[in-house]
Amino acid sequence: MDPIHQFQITNLFPIGKIGNAEIAFTNSAAFMLVAVVGLTLFLVVGTAGGKEVPTRLQSAAELTYEFVANMLRSTAGHEGMRFFPFVFTIFMFVLTLNMLGLIPYGFTVTSHVIITATLALMVFFTVLGYGLIRHGFHFFNLFVPKGVPIYILPMIVAIEILSFISRPISHSVRLFANMLAGHIALKVFAGFIILLGGALGAIGWVGGVLPFAMIVALTALELLVAFLQAYVFAILTCIYLNDAIHPGH
Amino acid sequence: MPDDARGKGNRKDPPNDEAVLSARLQRLGERLATANRPSENDSGPRPSADASAFARGFRLSTELVGGVIAGAVIGWLLDRWLGTTPWGLIVFVLLGFAAGVLNVMRAAGVARERRLND
Numbered sequence: 191m192d193p194i195h196q197f198q199i200t201n202l203f204p205i206g207k208i209g210n211a212e213i214a215f216t217n218s219a220a221f222m223l224v225a226v227v228g229l230t231l232f233l234v235v236g237t238a239g240g241k242e243v244p245t246r247l248q249s250a251a252e253l254t255y256e257f258v259a260n261m262l263r264s265t266a267g268h269e270g271m272r273f274f275p276f277v278f279t280i281f282m283f284v285l286t287l288n289m290l291g292l293i294p295y296g297f298t299v300t301s302h303v304i305i306t307a308t309l310a311l312m313v314f315f316t317v318l319g320y321g322l323i324r325h326g327f328h329f330f331n332l333f334v335p336k337g338v339p340i341y342i343l344p345m346i347v348a349i350e351i352l353s354f355i356s357r358p359i360s361h362s363v364r365l366f367a368n369m370l371a372g373h374i375a376l377k378v379f380a381g382f383i384i385l386l387g388g389a390l391g392a393i394g395w396v397g398g399v400l401p402f403a404m405i406v407a408l409t410a411l412e413l414l415v416a417f418l419q420a421y422v423f424a425i426l427t428c429i430y431l432n433d434a435i436h437p438g439h
Numbered sequence: 440m441p442d443d444a445r446g447k448g449n450r451k452d453p454p455n456d457e458a459v460l461s462a463r464l465q466r467l468g469e470r471l472a473t474a475n476r477p478s479e480n481d482s483g484p485r486p487s488a489d490a491s492a493f494a495r496g497f498r499l500s501t502e503l504v505g506g507v508i509a510g511a512v513i514g515w516l517l518d519r520w521l522g523t524t525p526w527g528l529i530v531f532v533l534l535g536f537a538a539g540v541l542n543v544m545r546a547a548g549v550a551r552e553r554r555l556n557d
Binding site for chain 1 (some may be wrong): 493494501534537
């Protein structure tokens, strides 16, 4: 009945200790492992044949490649393709975790901000690191727009830097909040059925059809959101990488 | 014209000729490749693509909130280190709000994207 219960982390078995903190294999880690193993199998088995006329599995694997490659090319240009493995991994990982979360009794790894923040920070530091390596300190000119009067320049630079720093926050919060809110809404509506049945008896169970219909609709919406958020996460990664790659026009 | 050459070749040779077939397959592959590949010239960045109105709306709202949160956290940390309570927080929340608005305008395509060298 507790709509938050589904997000509880449980230790499956302990692995070891770092300092005083116990490191355990949790249900979250288990789902991540399932996602990684499943994805690897999907792509390895899918591309193993390499037939001219693809099988269904190969076709699906090729579709995912084309999809991500087109997304990356259209946002970061041809040079962005060197980040293809990175973007592809992020997109498929997030998408699989989102989808796994929709399976009943499943656990939504991406509904924990620590996971999405780690991914977003990874992107953030990749952009920062690559930009600095490629353009040196010239990269910081990103924060100094040309043609701004000198007396408001300090404020503009501060705003630009804050805007840059706020990227991983909005990047991670978007994915995490969407998954969290959607799954809570599902559980709350499911709870209504039980409450109605318990309070009103037979009439309540009949009335429970209404929240049940709502759950069906919400599940379909969640399926859309699961894909959309993975897509948005990946395309923002591309947009941020574009900043690091392209020095200007 | 390669098409004319292929036409004549087909009339002369029987259609099950392996060499002709593989040559045609190769030509088809090349044409498919050039048709599918985006032209090499437009390797530059383009404005951010959008998935749908829903994703767009959510993106805009988090951009604003992200800016304010970043400003608040930095202001609070500066206050703690420098002992300037509450001025750091006040100034940086305001700057963060401005950064958030800038983020929103960039995400919506109203403001110019930042670029080096321009």
